[in-house]
Structure formats: C-alpha cells, structure tokens
Amino acid sequence: MGTSLKIITAKRAGFCFGVKRAVDMAFDAAHKNGKKCCDVYTLGPIIHNPQVIEKLKSEGVQPTDDIDNPKIKTIIIRTHGVQQEVSYKLSQKGYKVVDATCPFVKKAQQYAKLLKEDGYQVIIIGDKDHPEVKGLMSYAGEDVVVVNKDDGLPHLKSRVGFVVQTTQPLSVLKKFISEAVEHVKELKVFNTICNSTALRLKETKEMAGKVDVMVVVGGKNSANTTQLAQLCNSMSIPAYHIETALEIKDEWFSNADKVGITAGASTPDWIIKGVEKRIRDIGGEGS
Amino acid sequence: MGTSLKIITAKRAGFCFGVKRAVDMAFDAAHKNGKKCCDVYTLGPIIHNPQVIEKLKSEGVQPTDDIDNPKIKTIIIRTHGVQQEVSYKLSQKGYKVVDATCPFVKKAQQYAKLLKEDGYQVIIIGDKDHPEVKGLMSYAGEDVVVVNKDDGLPHLKSRVGFVVQTTQPLSVLKKFISEAVEHVKELKVFNTICNSTALRLKETKEMAGKVDVMVVVGGKNSANTTQLAQLCNSMSIPAYHIETALEIKDEWFSNADKVGITAGASTPDWIIKGVEKRIRDIGGEGS
Numbered sequence: 001m002g003t004s005l006k007i008i009t010a011k012r013a014g015f016c017f018g019v020k021r022a023v024d025m026a027f028d029a030a031h032k033n034g035k036k037c038c039d040v041y042t043l044g045p046i047i048h049n050p051q052v053i054e055k056l057k058s059e060g061v062q063p064t065d066d067i068d069n070p071k072i073k074t075i076i077i078r079t080h081g082v083q084q085e086v087s088y089k090l091s092q093k094g095y096k097v098v099d100a101t102c103p104f105v106k107k108a109q110q111y112a113k114l115l116k117e118d119g120y121q122v123i124i125i126g127d128k129d130h131p132e133v134k135g136l137m138s139y140a141g142e143d144v145v146v147v148n149k150d151d152g153l154p155h156l157k158s159r160v161g162f163v164v165q166t167t168q169p170l171s172v173l174k175k176f177i178s179e180a181v182e183h184v185k186e187l188k189v190f191n192t193i194c195n196s197t198a199l200r201l202k203e204t205k206e207m208a209g210k211v212d213v214m215v216v217v218g219g220k221n222s223a224n225t226t227q228l229a230q231l232c233n234s235m236s237i238p239a240y241h242i243e244t245a246l247e248i249k250d251e252w253f254s255n256a257d258k259v260g261i262t263a264g265a266s267t268p269d270w271i272i273k274g275v276e277k278r279i280r281d282i283g284g285e286g287s
Numbered sequence: 288m289g290t291s292l293k294i295i296t297a298k299r300a301g302f303c304f305g306v307k308r309a310v311d312m313a314f315d316a317a318h319k320n321g322k323k324c325c326d327v328y329t330l331g332p333i334i335h336n337p338q339v340i341e342k343l344k345s346e347g348v349q350p351t352d353d354i355d356n357p358k359i360k361t362i363i364i365r366t367h368g369v370q371q372e373v374s375y376k377l378s379q380k381g382y383k384v385v386d387a388t389c390p391f392v393k394k395a396q397q398y399a400k401l402l403k404e405d406g407y408q409v410i411i412i413g414d415k416d417h418p419e420v421k422g423l424m425s426y427a428g429e430d431v432v433v434v435n436k437d438d439g440l441p442h443l444k445s446r447v448g449f450v451v452q453t454t455q456p457l458s459v460l461k462k463f464i465s466e467a468v469e470h471v472k473e474l475k476v477f478n479t480i481c482n483s484t485a486l487r488l489k490e491t492k493e494m495a496g497k498v499d500v501m502v503v504v505g506g507k508n509s510a511n512t513t514q515l516a517q518l519c520n521s522m523s524i525p526a527y528h529i530e531t532a533l534e535i536k537d538e539w540f541s542n543a544d545k546v547g548i549t550a551g552a553s554t555p556d557w558i559i560k561g562v563e564k565r566i567r568d569i570g571g572e573g574s
Contacts, residue, residue, distance in 0.1 A: 170468070174465045174468060177468060177476075181460060181461060181476060181478055182457060184478065185477065186475075186476070186477055187464075187474075187475070187476040187478065188473075188475045188476075189464075189468060189475075189476075191468055191471065191472055191473070191474070
C-alpha cells in the first residue's frame with residue numbers, strides 16, 4: 001500500500017434504470033409543491049438499501065406494510081411491483097398512487113396476464129418469496145407454477161408459457177425450457193430477464209481478475225449485491241462486502257496496488273463516492 | 288450357431304402410423320371399385336422402400352414427378368406432404384387428390400402457417416432438402432429460416448416461432464431453443480417431433496445391448512432405417528443393414544446365440560416376416 005494505490009470503479013456500479021427512476025419518484029413525492037410532505041409512504045422499503053431508506057425517512061417518506069394506515073395520503077409502489085389485488089385495494093382507498101414499478105417488471109406482469117388469457121399454464125421462474133414473483137403470480141392464473149433454479153418441473157399441461165423474474169440468470173431459463181419442451185406440445189417464452197444484472201456481474205468478474213482487492217458496496221439485505229460479493233469471494237483475491245465507507249479498514253489494502261469497487265443496483269451514487277473518497281484518503285489515486 | 292439361435296423382433300419394427308395409413312390409401316386407390324386402376328400416380332415415391340414401390344407398380348400405381356402428366360386421373364400425396372402451391376396446382380388440374388400426408392406433418396404445416404399469421408419469424412429445424420421441410424417452408428412466410436443440427440442460428444427478429452421436422456431428435460430442438468432465447472424477447476415453440484422415431488431408436492438400442500447380432504431391415508435410401516443401422520454399428524456387436532431376406536448370409540450367425548431384428552418406419556411387415564423366416568431356417572427359434 002502507498003500513495004500509488006490505484007482505484008477503479010465499475011462503470012455499472014450502482015442504481016439500475018428501474019431503481020434510479022423509483023428513488024427519484026420517491027424524492028419527488030416527498031418534495032411535492034416545494035415543501036416536505038408527511039403523509040407519503042412506500043409500500044415496503046423502496047429498495048434494499050438501509051441508507052437510502054434513512055435518507056427518505058428524513059425527508060418524510062416512511063415505509064409501511066399496513067395499507068389501512070389512516071395517515072397515508074400518497075402511497076408509492078416500489079420497483080418490484082405489487083399483486084393485482086393490492087393495486088386494486090390501493091386505488092379503492094382513494095390514495096394518490098405513485099407507481100414506481102420497474103417498467104421491465106410491469107412488462108413481465110402484462111406477459112403473465114396475456115399468457116393466462118391465451119389459455120397457457122403459466123410458469124414463473126424465480127423465488128416464490130420475492131415480492132416481484134408474488135406480483136407476477138397474481139397475474140398468472142390459478143394453475144401457475146413457480147420454479148427456482150434447483151427445482152424440477154411438476155407435471156405440466158400441454159400448453160405452457162414462461163415468464164422470468166427480471167434478475168434471474170439466463171442459464172436457469174435455458175434449463176427449464178429444455179426440460180419443459182420434452183413434455184409439452186406448445187411452449188411460449190417471454191424472456192423478461194433484464195440484462196443489467198448480467199452485465200454488472202460480467203464487469204465485476206472481469207474487474208476482479210485485474211485487481212488485488214475488491215470492495216463490494218451495497219445493502220447486506222440486497223440479493224444482487226450479495227450475488228456480486230459471492231462472485232468476488234469465489235475468485236482468488238480478498239473481497240469485502242460493505243454498506244458504507246465507515247466499515248473500511250486500512251489493512252485491507254496493505255498488500256494491494258490496485259483496488260476495484262463495484263456496487264449493487266440499489267446502492268446510491270453518494271455512498272459509492274464516499275467509499276472512493278475513503279480509499280483515496282488511505283492512499284489511493286484517481287479512478 | 289445352431290438350432291438354439293434365438294430371434295427377437297422389435298415391437299416397433301416397421302410401419303409407423305402415418306406410413307401405414309399412406310400405404311393403405313395407395314392400395315385402396317389402386318383397387319377402387321374392385322378393379323385395378325391404371326391412372327393412379329403418387330407424387331414421388333410414396334415411401335423410401337423399393338419393394339413397396341415395386342408392389343404398388345404391379346398394382347398399377349406409378350410414382351411420377353411430373354404433375355402435368357396427361358395420364359393422371361388420381362394423384363396421391365405422400366406422407367411428407369407437399370408445398371402449398373403444389374397442393375393448389377393439383378386441385379386446379381381437376382385431379383382426384385388422395386392426401387396421404389401424415390396427420391402429424393399436416394399439423395406442423397398448420398402451426399407454421401399460424402406462426403406466420405401471428406407475425407412470428409418462423410424457424411424450421413430440419414433438412415432443407417427433405418420434402419417434408421420443403422412443404423413446411425411454403426407455409427412459413429418469406430423470412431423463414433431453416434436450420435439443421437450442426438448449423439448456428441442467423442440474426443433473428445425479436446419474435447420467433449419454431450416448428451420441427453417430425454423425425455428430428457429432441458436434442459436438436461433443445462439446442463436451438465437454448466440458443467434462440469439468448470437473443471430474442473419472445474419465443475414460441477411447437478414441438479412437432481413424432482416420438483415414433485425416438486421410441487424405435489430407444490428400443491433398438493436396448494435390444495442391441497442384449498443380443499449378439501443385429502439385423503436392420505429397410506430401404507438403403509430410408510433416412511430413419513439408416514439411422515437405426517448407424518446406432519447399431521456404434522455399439523459393440525455386428526450389425527447388418529439389409530433391404531430383404533435375400534441379402535442374409537449364414538455366416539453372420541455362426542457365433543451367435545441371440546439375434547435382434549429391427550426395421551425402419553417404411554419397411555413393410557411382409558419383408559420383416561421374410562427376414563424372420565430366413566433366419567429361422569438358418570437355425571433360429573421363435574420370436
């Protein structure tokens with residue numbers, strides 16, 4: 001380590017298109033009419049990043065799980081989207097609804113609905129406990145099947161249609177359509193995977209091959225940040241998953257010439273910048 | 288070899304559903320009204336078996352490639368089907384058309400048409416020089432793509448639909464849909480593979496593992512019989528591809544206790560029976 005420590009930040013570190021849009025919409029809702037509101041809620045935490053949630057709270061935007069909360073005037077739907085019946089209930093309540101569902105997730109919901117209406121048995125690839133998948137399921141009809149990467153397919157009807165949780169890897173989609181085509185006569189696939197996750201992983205992998213230490217920035221509760229950290233840990237260099245610059249220790253860089261920084265889709269730019277500054281202070285240069 | 292030579296004939300040896308139906312239709316057409324006709328033609332040889340073709344000729348049914356032949360009164364379309372425009376021309380000519388297209392091929396043609404009408408770019412998996420595939424192509428629209436097992440996919444539109452030559456293996460379909468789903472947003476697959484070929488191959492493989500010699504019966508110009516022979520040749524026992532019992536040599540069985548007989552989809556029962564009888568005469572028993 002020394003003043004020669006070189007810092008490289010991934011181009012794709014941080015907010016993806018859908019998250020940036022949702023966070024902007026939340027801050028906009030907070031500052032409506034030039035003054036802070038105090039009756040604006042997000043249905044669940046808007047993204048998996050505690051620091052952003054705290055910042056929004058300080059602006060008057062609270063997360064809530066209770067849609068009957070009498071204080072609500074404006075409710076923000078997060079990027080993952082919600083179940084069809086929740087969406088209906090919110091509008092019945094007379095709230096102002098700010099729909100920050102990621103447009104790619106919205107499309108997947110519409111495809112699930114379309115498949116159901118065309119008489120297909122809908123198969124959703126993803127984590128059945130994830131809010132995005134719960135939302136998709138509500139559009140997919142009663143005979144919907146949800147499968148995650150290590151599952152096998154159950155007995156299927158003769159016409160099946162696939163939609164995919166937007167953050168799934170392509171390999172899992174390939175596995176399931178290969179398996180399904182053995183058993184069905186007709187198969188329709190909407191490839192609803194958003195390539196933002198895949199591209200971020202690819203860039204991180206390439207970067208980890210060129211540096212001495214990797215720093216992965218993002219919520220410990222963020223699935224996609226954790227995936228980045230796991231990828232780095234599987235490589236032959238030290239890698240650290242942190243939420244903010246405060247967790248950084250000087251000795252991590254004592255044998256390093258080059259350090260790489262990457263961040264999940266829910267990590268805001270100001271936290272990434274803070275991490276860069278902290279490492280630069282330790283002895284790094286530029287990026 | 289000796290009187291103890293045991294003969295086992297595959298349950299699925301010989302005519303598949305579509306071929307049996309077509310050959311029956313051809314003989315029926317020949318014997319219409321209780322007397323032989325002499326103005327009945329098949330458009331190309333009705334199946335890839337020279338002995339069946341000869342037998343039909345002796346009944347007055349000739350193969351022809353010339354649809355303008357003035358002698359034609361009745362024309363028989365073979366199992367592979369024909370191009371849409373040929374079908375149209377035949378009806379314009381005023382011929383009596385006996386459509387012996389395999390019902391599974393007919394379905395694949397309808398699916399190709401449906402995909403085209405729904406705006407998909409149609410991809411046909413199969414041999415572009417095979418008459419079945421030429422027929423399918425005529426229903427599939429101008430931007431149709433034909434790919435065979437070792438090909439790669441060209442640049443595709445964003446919505447593609449697959450149909451498959453009925454005799455293709457499932458592994459090839461899996462390969463192409465896996466490749467396509469990387470590049471397109473929407474994929475529709477009609478699995479038009481007829482499992483008759485796969486089941487016959489499976490049974491032949493199991494049989495070849497249990498006998499000392501395999502005899503594969505069928506036209507040397509029959510693709511599916513040749514496939515059976517290649518499978519047997521890839522195993523560790525002697526295997527012989529013959530068209531009729533006349534080709535059999537006694538010495539093939541000199542070190543054998545068990546002989547297996549299989550036959551392609553275009554091999555008639557009377558030829559298989561002739562082969563069984565010839566081997567029984569050499570020294571075999573039962574089946």
